[in-house]
Structures are given as structure tokens and as C-alpha cells.
Amino acid sequence: MASDRVFGLVVIIAALAYIAGAAQTQTSFMSDPVGSKTFPILVGSVAAVCGAVMFLRPDAGPEWPRPRALLSVAAAVAVMVAYAHGLKPLGFLIPTAVAAAILSYQITPRPAFNALAGAALSAALFVVFRYGLGLGLAPLPKGWM
């Protein structure tokens, strides 16, 4: 119940922001009867109606995981964000090994195994990507080579 109400409200707000954003689109000298604002505004309006329906007639709430499980999903998001930032400056091998080991730990916590899995994945994928597919990945941080 509560989940759908909250989500419905979020959808309505996001849809209104979207419509406002669409309304500010600059028009150009080339124009057609529909123009570049109509369709996005239409889509935003339908989304807002859907949000309102969810708010007024919510379904039974989903089974949210316990706070600890939710926290570990949040941690996984954080790891991935850090990995996205680290991939370029730090090269492929080290961030991949670390990120894979952490994700592995989050699924089955056995530290020695996870560290090994991370290192092995990192090395194996590097070989496949670099030599099998010919992607230009830097293996190590700049300046180490």
C-alpha cells in the first residue's frame, strides 16, 4: 500500500518536472503542426495520470528485503559507481579485481575464495577482452608501465 502511494507521488512530481522541461524546449524556425514539445508533454501527462492512479488505488506492497539486504544492495551500487569512476584512471586489472571480489563477497561471504575469484575474473576477462576481442584496455594505472 504505502510503497505504491509513495511511488505514485514520486511519479507525479517527476512527470510534472518532465513536462516543465519539455515546455522549455527552444523552438526553431523549422516547425511542423506538432512541433517538438507536444509528444513529450503528452507522454509526461499520461505518466502523471498513471502516478495518480497508483496513488489513489495502490496495490498490496511488495516484500521489501530486510534493512541489511537493502543495505548490501546499496553497497553494491556504491561499488559499481566507484568502479565506473576508477576504470579509466586506474586501468582495468586492479579496479576489476577489487570490485568483483566485493560483489562476490556480497553473494557468498568467503573472503579467501572471493579474493581469488576477483583476481581470477579480472585476469581472465582482461585476456579475453584485450587479446580475444582486441579492446584497447589499459591494464594498469597510468605511470606504472
Added chain:
Amino acid sequence: MDLLSNLALGFSIALSPTTLMLAVAGCFLGTVIGSLPGLGPSNGVAILIPLTFSLGLDATSALVLMTAVYYGAMYGGRISSILLNIPGDEPALMTTLDGYPMAKRGRAGDALVISGVASFVGAFLATIGLMLLAPVLARVAYLFGPAEYFALYLLAFSTLGGLASNNQAKAALASCIGLGIAMVGIDNATGMPRLTFGNLHLVDGVDFLVAIVGLFAVAEVFFFIESHGRNSSIGVKLEKVTVPVRDILASGWTMLRSSLVGFAAGVLPGAGASLGSFLAYMSEKSIAGEKSGFGTGAPKGVAAPEAGNNAAAGGALVPMLTLGVPGSGTTAVLLALLMTLNITPGPTLFADRPEVVWGLIASLLIANFVLLAMNVPMVRVFVRVLSVPPAVLLPGVTMVSFVGIYSLSGSYFDLLLMVGFGALGYVLRKLDVPTVPIILGILLGTHMENALRRAMVLSDGDPTYLFSSPIAAGLWIFAVAGFVAPMFLRRALRKPRAADA
């Protein structure tokens, strides 16, 4: 004979050593992906698309490789359904109903062989159906103008969304999210940026591959982390594999009927493989009657959904190739592949690029025989794949997704966006908001808007033009019916849940 000469052209391409090798490799890879618990055709194909580019293949080869992976994953999906009671993705769900009980009674080998043969029958007949029906539909598609296309897109959203969720508002919202994302970036008609909210990275728009990999693959990783992979350890041992000839012969008609039902469900825009396997299973269950033991490990209960979903997989290629409207999550992913290869699906594809279409069809025919060989005599090889621990598999999937997306643009912004889509997909699936319509929206958004704008230019802004032709009006009626009907049918057609292990 037109058809035969086209087929000859197709086989001349498909039998070239490189193409043949790609088809075999794709089948193998696809079966492995399909049999991995938690990975199915859609996320499996999604994470491979970016990597396919780095191979530098031409359009036909890339398409052959990926559709072989697609077919392979459809075959492979049954392995984890039967042995672990975990469907790789939704179409494989129905196979767990009888497959897992059979496996628990020590008939895992029989179930795998029966379902393998059923998959072959379904996929093979569907490929023949595709060959016969697609050129006809392509000719009809020439009659489609912008008004008809607009209505057709609407139909795809309403039928796909209508079946994907238990709440129509949520299904419609999912389509809107997708369409909304598609609008971000430069508007092609005017050259003005839209909805970028001042972010320079968004001027080029959101790459659909980023969204697909995020919503399908990364979100799946979050689900695994939430459950700590605990759903994946219950398995059944596979004893020796023999061919249960009697069961296969006894389910011959079941396979044929299910293939037909599945193919028809697959051809409907937006309906797809889940509906195909569901309808095939339910109709066979009602034909067989109460005493047949459906749900407790009946061989026919394994044959029906597998023939149905593989036939639907082939059927779903018909609207995707002829109209550019995918019939399922996976064909949406394949459409994304076509669009990145600069191939515009639609009637002109059949006239302008026959080598692509017929090469693909011939490769599918060959792939089916390869898959039958891999999935019946060699099934043990793929059963081993199941023993890969999730603690290695899921980090691996994540890293492959990251590198794949990174190889497209080399931008960390796309990676962040992908993680964002993953988190979004996790939350939305929790709330029973389907994610496939989002993909469909991102893929079709610009086309849908252009169809609307062109229709309005043609009619000088008269909105009634949208329903003026009989084809368009018919599509509108089906679209409305497809959206409204599930509200009433839902109680009658309640999906049976997978039996608790």
C-alpha cells in the same frame, strides 16, 4: 519459385565457413547463457551486443551470431528450469511446473531430452512459419503510412504492457518512462536539444544499449545480492541420459499443437514467448484433462511449454523483421542490435537487403539442427555449467556488462547511467512495474513521435486522420482491447506460480 530462390540465396550465405562457424559458436554460447540460472535470452543477448561490435563483423554475420545466441538461450533456459526449478527468464517459467517434479522423481534425463526435442520441433516449425509468413506480411506492411505505424506502436505497447504487469497503470507508466527517455537529446526534426536539463552528456540522448544492459543485466545482479544467491543451491542430480522414445512419440501431437499456438502468440506484436508457453501449457492441460497428471511431472507438461516458447521465439521475429515492432523482450534487444548495425527493419528490408533476411532464415534452420545435437546427446556438458557458483558468475556478468558498455563510448557517464538503470530496474521490478515496455519505449520513441508528426503534416494537423484508414482504425480497436481486456481476464487467467522447492 520465389521462395526457393530466396532460400538458395540464404543457404549460399549461411553455408559459408565463417557464417557457419558463427552460428555454431552462437548456439553453444547461447545454450550456456540460457542454462545459467538468472541469465536468459534477453539479458544474455544484451550483454553480448556491445562486444559483438568489437569483433568488427558485418551486419549479416553479427545478426546470425546473435540470433543463434537467442535461439540457443531459448533452448538452454529449460536446463535450469528442470534441474534447479529456477527459470532463466519468464518464458521458461512454465517448464518448471512439470520439469522439476519429473527431475525430483529421477527422470531429469528424460525431461531434458523430451524438452530438447520439443524445443527443436517448436523452433523448426516456427522458422518455416517465419519463412512463409514474413514475406507476405512485408507486402502488407507497404500499405502502412504514418497513421498506421502510430497505431501499430500503440498496439505493441498496449498488448505488451497489458500482459507484463498485474496493474495497467504500471504497465502504461513503464511505456511512458521509455518513451520519455527516448525524447532526451537532439530533436531530429528541428535540431534543437530537448530535455537535457543542461547536462552536456545527454545531448546525444540515452544509448538504448546502456538502458538495456542496466535494466536487464545489472538489475539481475542486485536481485542476486539481495537474496545472497540462496535460491540457487537446490539442485537435482542428473543420472544417465537415455531417449524416452515412447514419451516423445506420445507427445507428438502436443508438440505440434503447442508449436502452432506458440507461433501465433509470438507473431502478435508485443505478446511474445511468455504468452506462447503459457497458452501452450494451459491448452494442453485442458485437452489432457484432470487425470493426466499435469503439474506433477507429466512428459507432455514439459513438451508443451518448450515447443510453445521456442515457436513463439521464432514467431516474434516476424513482426520484428517486417514491421520493426518487436514481440518480446528479447526481440526488442535484437531490434536494438539491428538499429546499431544501421539496418532498418520493415518491408524495405526484404526488398533491399534480401541477403540479410534470407541469410538469417537459413542460418536459423541450420542452428536448429546444431542445437538439437547440442541439447540431446551433449546435454551433460551444459549441465556442468550449472555448477558455476553464483559468487563467480554474477561478478563476471557485471564486469562483462561494464566493459561492453565502456567499449562503446569509453565514457564513465554511460557506466554511471547503466548503474542508474540497474537500480531503477531493481526498484521497478519490486513494485511490479514491468521493464520490457521501457526498452520498447526507448527503441520506438523517436519512430512513434515521427509517425505522429508526419501524419499531422500530411493531414494539416487534423487528429481524426490518425483513425481514418481501415487498417489504422482496426489497430486502434485492437490496441484499446489489448489494454482493457487483461483487466477482466486477469482473474480467469491467473498465472500459476512456480512450485516451491
